[in-house]
Amino acid sequence: GAVVSQHPSWVICKSGTSVKIECRSLDFQATTMFWYRQFPKQSLMLMATSNEGSKATYEQGVEKDKFLINHASLTLSTLTVTSAHPEDSSFYICSASTTGGNTIYFGEGSWLTVV
Amino acid sequence: DAKTTQPPSMDCAEGRAANLPCNHSTISGNEYVYWYRQIHSQGPQYIIHGLKNNETNEMASLIITEDRKSSTLILPHATLRDTAVYYCIVRVAPVRNQGGKLIFGQGTELSVKP
Numbered sequence: 001g002a003v004v005s006q007h008p009s010w011v012i013c014k015s016g017t018s019v020k021i022e023c024r025s026l027d028f029q030a031t032t033m034f035w036y037r038q039f040p041k042q043s044l045m046l047m048a049t050s051n052e053g054s055k056a057t058y059e060q061g062v063e064k065d066k067f068l069i070n071h072a073s074l075t076l077s078t079l080t081v082t083s084a085h086p087e088d089s090s091f092y093i094c095s096a097s098t099t100g101g102n103t104i105y106f107g108e109g110s111w112l113t114v115v
Numbered sequence: 116d117a118k119t120t121q122p123p124s125m126d127c128a129e130g131r132a133a134n135l136p137c138n139h140s141t142i143s144g145n146e147y148v149y150w151y152r153q154i155h156s157q158g159p160q161y162i163i164h165g166l167k168n169n170e171t172n173e174m175a176s177l178i179i180t181e182d183r184k185s186s187t188l189i190l191p192h193a194t195l196r197d198t199a200v201y202y203c204i205v206r207v208a209p210v211r212n213q214g215g216k217l218i219f220g221q222g223t224e225l226s227v228k229p
Contacts, residue, residue, distance in 0.1 A: 102147070
């Protein structure tokens with residue numbers, strides 16, 4: 001299947017700083033990318049949907065000024081957690097699909113720990 | 116998006132078929148049934164999807180009832196590596212980059228035992 005890669009796999013940052021997570025589609029052009037967050041022993045929660053060249057659409061309750069999403073090219077989307085706090089510590093997962101694509105492929109996930 | 120209902124957990128003996136049920140009684144005509152699984156601390160892995168016909172691939176089979184209100188994912192010969200959380204999701208097909216998002220429920224935790 002198609003490959004979606006995330007970087008970094010894990011990151012530790014200090015409270016109050018910002019951290020960026022990258023999501024790349026390695027062998028296909030991803031017109032749509034999705035960002036999820038998952039807390040331990042819970043299911044994935046959709047945060048936002050981004051289409052290449054457009055502003056991201058955020059799910060209800062997700063702060064767009066805190067979780068900045070950029071989808072500037074057909075192979076790269078970034079999630080920046082601004083002014084991170086310990087409660088932002090979580091497993092962040094991206095996924096990607098092609099235009100009208102029937103299948104959505106997921107990255108390996110990125111562990112964020114805010115200390 | 117239609118909601119799905121799955122049992123929270125199931126056990127299966129290694130080498131036997133694992134049959135994972137899913138109810139989606141409010142599914143709409145343009146919604147597909149998707150199955151993903153997630154092994155601990157990894158991103159979800161695509162398994163299979165279908166609209167109304169039964170589907171089979173190298174990983175599994177998907178059986179969708181005629182009224183489309185429920186489906187069953189079948190892993191024909193479960194191995195220990197199939198131990199994971201399995202998610203059944205209904206998804207509207209994307210149109211012109213709109214829609215098509217996957218909303219995850221709680222899934223079924225499948226434990227394959229020796």
